Amino acid sequence: MQLHKRDLVDAATAILDNYGIADLTMRRLARELNVSPGALYWHFANKQELLGAVADRILQPVADEPGDWRDRIVGVCTRLRDALLSHTDGAELVSASFAAGQSEAMTRIVAGLSSAAADAGVAAGHAELAARTVVYYVLGFTADEQSRLQWDAAGAELPDEQSALTDDAGERFGFGLDLLINGIGATETLSAAAAYSPRSRR
Amino acid sequence: MQLHKRDLVDAATAILDNYGIADLTMRRLARELNVSPGALYWHFANKQELLGAVADRILQPVADEPGDWRDRIVGVCTRLRDALLSHTDGAELVSASFAAGQSEAMTRIVAGLSSAAADAGVAAGHAELAARTVVYYVLGFTADEQSRLQWDAAGAELPDEQSALTDDAGERFGFGLDLLINGIGATETLSAAAAYSPRSRR
């Protein structure tokens, strides 16, 4: 039967979850789908584009949040971290796709965070940078956390430390996020030059 | 004549500067040194280790800074960005080595930033996280900046915009850094609000 983009992304996500990003190759994916490697290039121009589609699939559950700007940032970042942690090497894959500019979902997320930063009083010319700074943090923190988690899982089974470590990671994640939110909230003091009324809405 | 680690790192850095990270392969490096690929594995256990040594070479000029904690953070981050920008794909290579835990220089830099954060009043248990948050920002910002710079350089020559764009990048970099420094400076307020983390404990 016919191959569709969706099938490729489904199969690619399965390989990622079961074997990790190192085994997510075009040839391996083709083998899994019982097609020749060349067939994939009818549907995607190259591997980067395919990985971008996988990233977008992983990020599907990360939707815009309601509430004030603080709630929106915390909400999006929490969901983002959860989405990354629920796929093997998820943080690494999304980081790469984000850096390569191949994830529409990340563009959407940055836009959401930008509008939150704007609501916090960050000047229009700097709101996206504030948003990207938050994203760098979430991706960096989670990639680090995930590599440790996966390394531990591969080694000896820790009797009960695991849940303690997981809890700890959540608290640590929150601390860094609060640090960033405090920085964003202090922005009026920062760009004292462009002081204007704290209007919201987007 | 005999091959030494230094020779490998020198030649690898030259390939990086002249052709970029995609061309920095073990086979290409061996060819450039007129040895067989296997020879490199006498000196380095694997490619990651070699790349870590290149990262450390790039980061050599990033030394500890004097002054109060704010000056030290700004100083280290400025020198870090400069070091990354002065080698083709420098930010990408150092990011990868940092994530893989293969750069001693990055460990040193994080330690310096941690002590600055501690001086700012960040609790001992969170100082390193604050430091890593700063590093995620510098690496993310600079990788982004560098990929745009290199893309522009490959395309049409911009008559005079280049310097304007470069200046702009410096100002933008400073803004994000100030945001983080404000967040770190506001940490006393933060720890007080630590009751914020009523997670599902177990």
Next chain:
DNA sequence: ACCTGAACACCGTTCAAGT
């Protein structure tokens, strides 16, 4: 329109054997 077959131009790593 969609896919195969086969090729092109590579990779990282290992390891017996040489000096």
Next chain:
DNA sequence: ACCTGAACACCGTTCAAGT
């Protein structure tokens, strides 16, 4: 101690040719 030669087990991408 240090390196060669050759192999092992792969890659991403292209493209004429088939259906």
